[in-house]
Amino acid sequence: MMSHAxxxxxxxxxxLPEEARAVADRMAGLELFSTLGSSDxxxxxxxxxxxxxxxxxxxxxxxxxxxxxxxxESGIIEIRQTTLTGDGxxxxxxxxxxxxxxxxxxxxxxxxxxxxxxxxxVDVLSIRADALQEALETSVTxxxxxxxxxxxxxxxxxxxxxxxxxxxxxxxxxxxMIYLIERFGRPTGAEAVVVEVNLxxxxxxxxxxxxxxxxxxxxxxxxxxxxxxxxxxxxxxxRADMLxxxxxx
Numbered sequence: 274m275m276s277h278a279x280x281x282x283x284x285x286x287x288x289l290p291e292e293a294r295a296v297a298d299r300m301a302g303l304e305l306f307s308t309l310g311s312s313d314x315x316x317x318x319x320x321x322x323x324x325x326x327x328x329x330x331x332x333x334x335x336x337x338x339x340x341x342x343x344x345x346e347s348g349i350i351e352i353r354q355t356t357l358t359g360d361g362x363x364x365x366x367x368x369x370x371x372x373x374x375x376x377x378x379x380x381x382x383x384x385x386x387x388x389x390x391x392x393x394x395v396d397v398l399s400i401r402a403d404a405l406q407e408a409l410e411t412s413v414t415x416x417x418x419x420x421x422x423x424x425x426x427x428x429x430x431x432x433x434x435x436x437x438x439x440x441x442x443x444x445x446x447x448x449x450m451i452y453l454i455e456r457f458g459r460p461t462g463a464e465a466v467v468v469e470v471n472l473x474x475x476x477x478x479x480x481x482x483x484x485x486x487x488x489x490x491x492x493x494x495x496x497x498x499x500x501x502x503x504x505x506x507x508x509x510x511x512r513a514d515m516l517x518x519x520x521x522x
Contacts, residue, residue, distance in 0.1 A: 323398060335355065457507075
């Protein structure tokens with residue numbers, strides 16, 4: 274009878290250098306990587322490093338070579354494009370556990386927009402394109418995880434389209450507030466929800482494609498009516514029912 278050689282052992286995260294092993298352990302705690310085995314985590318961890326960004330600091334700028342993508346460990350990343358006239362347009366907001374920059378990395382291209390830390394400090398795991406490519410070539414499970422991440426990214430970008438196509442500026446603002454509640458909200462009572470996203474009025478106007486003056490006027494009116502209140506690090510929305518009513522009319 275023919276003898277069969279035992280299967281090759283896959284590398285385990287414990288065979289990694291201490292720093293990479295710590296990164297692999299952190300990866301395992303993120304939803305994107307939760308289905309990956311130790312060998313897949315080890316492959317990605319060899320090309321990964323932690324980055325800490327202060328508020329307003331860029332993860333990358335538009336036009337840079339997409340040599341890495343990032344998974345957010347904590348905080349919020351804003352994807353922002355600059356128009357030919359120099360105006361900023363917020364394309365999407367991405368939260369803890371989500372990936373940014375994947376499409377550009379897979380296309381071996383350039384980043385099409387800026388990625389900026391907003392609302393406070395942000396921690397990310399930055400993973401090199403070559404490490405991702407190696408993992409994709411050797412693991413179907415990594416491919417499934419990346420596909421899920423791309424679908425999440427598409428959904429976040431589609432939400433921006435839904436917001437700007439909601440109709441009048443009040444309807445667009447109401448759509449944005451509901452979106453922020455659903456993505457970033459934390460209930461604090463029977464009706465109130467805290468949204469811990471510290472968006473400036475200018476950033477809000479970019480998200481709804483409206484003049485900052487118009488946005489300020491509408492938000493001031495809603496604050497006087499008691500629908501929402503500014504607070505450190507974000508806002509508290511106390512009458513989401515009224516915002517939904519605007520959308521339903």
